[in-house]
Amino acid sequence: MDPDSQLKVGFIGAGHMAFGIAKGILAGNVLPENVKVSAPSSRNLKRFQELGIAVTHSNQEVVCGSHVVFVAVKPHLVPLVLCEISQHVTDRHVIVSVAAGVTLATLEELLPENSAVVRLMPNLPCVAQEGALLFARGTDAKPEDGARLRSLLHHCGFVEEGPEAWIDVHTGLSGSGVAFVYLFAEALAEGAVKMGMPSALAQSVASQTVLGAGRLLRDSGKHPAQLRSEVCTPGGTTIYGLHALERGGVRASVMSAVESATERARELGRKPAAGNRK
Numbered sequence: 477m478d479p480d481s482q483l484k485v486g487f488i489g490a491g492h493m494a495f496g497i498a499k500g501i502l503a504g505n506v507l508p509e510n511v512k513v514s515a516p517s518s519r520n521l522k523r524f525q526e527l528g529i530a531v532t533h534s535n536q537e538v539v540c541g542s543h544v545v546f547v548a549v550k551p552h553l554v555p556l557v558l559c560e561i562s563q564h565v566t567d568r569h570v571i572v573s574v575a576a577g578v579t580l581a582t583l584e585e586l587l588p589e590n591s592a593v594v595r596l597m598p599n600l601p602c603v604a605q606e607g608a609l610l611f612a613r614g615t616d617a618k619p620e621d622g623a624r625l626r627s628l629l630h631h632c633g634f635v636e637e638g639p640e641a642w643i644d645v646h647t648g649l650s651g652s653g654v655a656f657v658y659l660f661a662e663a664l665a666e667g668a669v670k671m672g673m674p675s676a677l678a679q680s681v682a683s684q685t686v687l688g689a690g691r692l693l694r695d696s697g698k699h700p701a702q703l704r705s706e707v708c709t710p711g712g713t714t715i716y717g718l719h720a721l722e723r724g725g726v727r728a729s730v731m732s733a734v735e736s737a738t739e740r741a742r743e744l745g746r747k748p749a750a751g752n753r754k
């Protein structure tokens with residue numbers, strides 16, 4: 477029997493991220509009856525119930541009934557939630573925080589000694605099972621815990637493990653990067669509207685262009701520069717457009733955007749968790 481089908485998974489917090497991860501997990505071998513989610517209000521719980529997931533207002537109930545617990549509340553609420561559940565965390569648990577900027581050291585400090593803790597950085601496309609997820613294990617999370625998490629998250633998208641120092645970079649590249657891509661898609665569509673295309677059609681074409689380009693980039697394994705040069709006929713339309721982008725400094729702007737978002741994630745991690753806001 478698949479070990480994931482026996483696994484009990486809990487979510488503390490029922491927002492966008494918890495929902496995206498829960499959907500991915502259910503697309504694998506985890507059974508809905510083995511999943512439970514908690515939140516103080518009922519406003520986000522209905523969509524979990526529609527997936528067959530049990531819901532509660534008690535965070536402690538989620539911990540007591542789970543092996544793997546995702547802490548998916550806003551960063552400033554993490555200390556409050558961990559203090560609340562701490563006495564129920566045992567050596568059978570793996571606590572996985574998705575909170576931006578909350579370090580492994582902070583998580584370990586707030587939980588009983590030797591707790592297995594993981595810091596996971598997902599991104600919004602987990603909802604469409606096309607996320608990019610990077611996780612780092614704490615001192616007492618074993619390689620087997622990492623392997624189990626990888627298997628659990630397999631259907632959420634691309635999952636990789638790395639050192640904690642990469643988590644903030646991943647936040648800038650991928651957590652925030654999603655918004656950079658949306659901005660680019662919006663600008664593509666607006667360019668077409670300026671040239672006379674109806675807005676709805678321009679938006680559909682822009683989103684398909686982003687999707688198609690992304691799929692080809694991932695599936696071909698080619699470097700983006702190679703794919704770009706394959707589209708560039710000498711003296712053709714694309715090189716004229718690329719020249720306009722380079723004149724606008726798009727490459728430097730995007731690099732600076734990833735740098736700024738990474739630095740902001742690092743800054744949030746240095747502040748006491750109670751001051752964090754994302």
Ligand SMILES: NC(=O)c1ccc[n+]([C@@H]2O[C@H](COP(=O)([O-])OP(=O)(O)OC[C@H]3O[C@@H](n4cnc5c(N)ncnc54)[C@H](OP(=O)(O)O)[C@@H]3O)[C@@H](O)[C@H]2O)c1
Pocket residue numbers: 488489490491492493494514515516517518519520521535548549550551553556557574575576597598599600651754
């Ligand atoms: N959104 C992203 O793209 C993204 C990407 C990477 C990481 N993250 C991280 O994911 C975490 C969650 O973000 P989100 O976008 O999913 O937030 P969200 O949509 O605002 O959801 C937060 C959830 O936390 C619940 N909550 C509040 N106080 C709680 C408590 N004391 N106990 C249990 N649950 C409580 C809320 O309950 P109600 O339903 O009652 O309001 C809500 O369901 C954040 O730490 C963020 O840094 C987000």
